[in-house]
Amino acid sequence: MFEKGLLKGKRILVTGGGSGLGAAMGRRFVELGAELIICGRRLELLEQTAALMRADLGGKVSVARCDIRDGAAVDVMMDALWREAPLDVLVNNAAATFIAQTEHLSFRAADAILAPTLHGAMYCTLAAGKRWIETAHKGVVLSILSTSTITGRAFTVPSAMAKSAVLAMTKSLAVEWGPKGIRTVAIAPGAFPTPGASGQLRPEGRDEGWASKNPLGRVGEHGELADLASFLISDRAGYINGEMVVLDGGSHLRSSGAEDLLQWTDAQWEKQRAARSKG
Numbered sequence: 001m002f003e004k005g006l007l008k009g010k011r012i013l014v015t016g017g018g019s020g021l022g023a024a025m026g027r028r029f030v031e032l033g034a035e036l037i038i039c040g041r042r043l044e045l046l047e048q049t050a051a052l053m054r055a056d057l058g059g060k061v062s063v064a065r066c067d068i069r070d071g072a073a074v075d076v077m078m079d080a081l082w083r084e085a086p087l088d089v090l091v092n093n094a095a096a097t098f099i100a101q102t103e104h105l106s107f108r109a110a111d112a113i114l115a116p117t118l119h120g121a122m123y124c125t126l127a128a129g130k131r132w133i134e135t136a137h138k139g140v141v142l143s144i145l146s147t148s149t150i151t152g153r154a155f156t157v158p159s160a161m162a163k164s165a166v167l168a169m170t171k172s173l174a175v176e177w178g179p180k181g182i183r184t185v186a187i188a189p190g191a192f193p194t195p196g197a198s199g200q201l202r203p204e205g206r207d208e209g210w211a212s213k214n215p216l217g218r219v220g221e222h223g224e225l226a227d228l229a230s231f232l233i234s235d236r237a238g239y240i241n242g243e244m245v246v247l248d249g250g251s252h253l254r255s256s257g258a259e260d261l262l263q264w265t266d267a268q269w270e271k272q273r274a275a276r277s278k279g
């Protein structure tokens with residue numbers, strides 16, 4: 001689909017790149033000639049993912065253990081990366097969510113979602129942006145958001161809040177940092193099954209619907225997201241700034257994706273909470 005070497009010479013950090021959509025995007029970036037760094041909290045997972053990519057694709061892939069909820073740790077990671085060479089692209093992909101009745105969320109539970117999804121994305125963007133500006137280096141920030149930024153979404157309220165805030169950051173920085181050579185863009189994926197998303201959002205009893213409720217009758221393919229991300233971070237998209245592209249088959253035009261949960265009984269919610277407390 002793309003010219004060979006579309007991303008050649010680009011050094012890209014994907015947060016949460018050890019699993020799911022982050023790994024799928026990272027893999028495509030390497031195929032297109034980029035140098036990739038993936039970060040996350042689980043070093044073993046990152047190393048496994050990186051080793052697979054290197055074995056399959058032969059490119060340069062390295063890992064950084066970093067909890068992006070910790071701003072100081074983000075700075076340490078960015079300093080280490082910049083000692084080798086500046087990044088060209090940051091992909092804010094790491095996030096967390098779970099379904100819960102909002103009135104049952106403790107403050108800690110709300111923070112467990114807001115901290116990686118909002119604060120983590122902000123810390124990484126600040127850390128990359130200030131280094132780019134100090135050295136007059138061009139950069140791109142791509143944030144992976146959600147259609148909850150358009151529809152809102154019941155029962156995942158902290159995630160919808162965090163994603164909406166990162167969309168506000170994307171639009172605001174397009175104006176503030178555009179003149180400094182930094183583009184900020186975003187993607188709002190619909191349902192793209194991954195073990196992480198399914199584990200958090202699709203407990204037993206909520207197994208159906210994502211494909212059948214979609215106007216196109218299917219969920220997204222990881223390669224489709226990886227292709228869009230590759231285009232948006234490439235120089236070919238050099239005039240796209242401050243935009244969020246929806247990639248959901250038209251699903252959000254029909255439903256936010258959470259309305260089925262309005263029918264859940266108290267017993268179902270109690271079961272959901274109990275499943276969580278058993279770990």
Ligand SMILES: CCCCCCCCCCC/C=C/C(=O)SCCNC(=O)CCNC(=O)[C@H](O)C(C)(C)COP(=O)(O)OP(=O)(O)OC[C@H]1O[C@@H](n2cnc3c(N)ncnc32)[C@H](O)[C@@H]1OP(=O)(O)O
Pocket residue numbers: 095096097098099100105106107108109110112113145146159189190191192196197200201209210211213214251255256257258273276
């Ligand atoms: C039909 C149309 C379809 C439409 C399309 C919809 C598409 C969906 C789009 C959704 C957009 C976003 C998606 C995603 O983000 S998917 C990514 C999912 N991946 C992850 O979440 C990975 C990271 N996850 C984690 O780190 C953990 O799972 C967790 C989020 C729980 C955070 O872990 P942490 O170690 O920080 O937290 P603790 O375990 O210490 O818990 C902290 C407090 O939170 C409470 N808690 C935890 N889980 C739950 C739960 N399930 N329900 C309620 N409360 C929970 C926990 O009890 C702690 O609070 P207390 O100390 O007060 O007890």
Ligand SMILES: NC(=O)C1=CN([C@@H]2O[C@H](COP(=O)(O)OP(=O)(O)OC[C@H]3O[C@@H](n4cnc5c(N)ncnc54)[C@H](OP(=O)(O)O)[C@@H]3O)[C@@H](O)[C@H]2O)C=CC1
Pocket residue numbers: 015016017018019020021022039040041042043045066067068069092093094095096116120144145146147188189190191192193194195196197
């Ligand atoms: N899959 C889907 O249908 C949809 C996904 N999205 C978005 O796509 C992105 C990827 O989701 P998906 O691949 O499905 O889920 P995953 O659970 O696979 O991805 C989340 C990644 O984030 C990392 N992460 C979580 N917390 C932290 C932290 N504190 N510091 C560093 N890394 C962290 C995790 O690694 P580790 O635990 O090792 O830290 C993991 O690799 C997310 O932004 C999600 O909101 C949006 C809409 C739909």
